[in-house]
Amino acid sequence: MEFLHKFACFDCRVAFKRRVIEESHTGTAWQADSKLVHTCPNCGRRMAFLGRNFRAPRQSHKNKWQSVMLLWEAGFRYCGSGYHEDPALPESKAETIEFIKNNINHIQKIAGGKCWEKYT
Numbered sequence: 624m625e626f627l628h629k630f631a632c633f634d635c636r637v638a639f640k641r642r643v644i645e646e647s648h649t650g651t652a653w654q655a656d657s658k659l660v661h662t663c664p665n666c667g668r669r670m671a672f673l674g675r676n677f678r679a680p681r682q683s684h685k686n687k688w689q690s691v692m693l694l695w696e697a698g699f700r701y702c703g704s705g706y707h708e709d710p711a712l713p714e715s716k717a718e719t720i721e722f723i724k725n726n727i728n729h730i731q732k733i734a735g736g737k738c739w740e741k742y743t
């Protein structure tokens with residue numbers, strides 16, 4: 624069985640399933656980042672790793688995509704089994720700014736901070 628994760632381009636607001644390592648049958652739902660680099664098929668930019676459970680908003684939902692980008696920059700990933708006590712990741716930009724401030728020890732905050740503008 625292939626173990627695929629979701630990658631997204633925040634400029635184009637698109638997401639794709641890709642491998643994180645060459646041996647695609649191994650992996651963990653708690654993966655924090657990808658060993659393989661994948662580029663956006665649309666613009667060629669390096670895509671952000673979001674985790675197994677990411678569900679992409681519609682391309683027209685800019686506010687939701689901004690929320691996803693802020694969470695990614697803060698180190699949150701759509702990882703794990705979904706069964707934990709911590710609050711679900713928010714979907715609007717306004718909620719997300721508060722959420723990041725109030726959830727510094729959230730179980731899904733598993734990666735270091737990044738900046739999309741400088742991410743290559």
Ligand SMILES: [Zn+2]
Nearest residue numbers: 632635663666
């Ligand atoms: Zn793109």
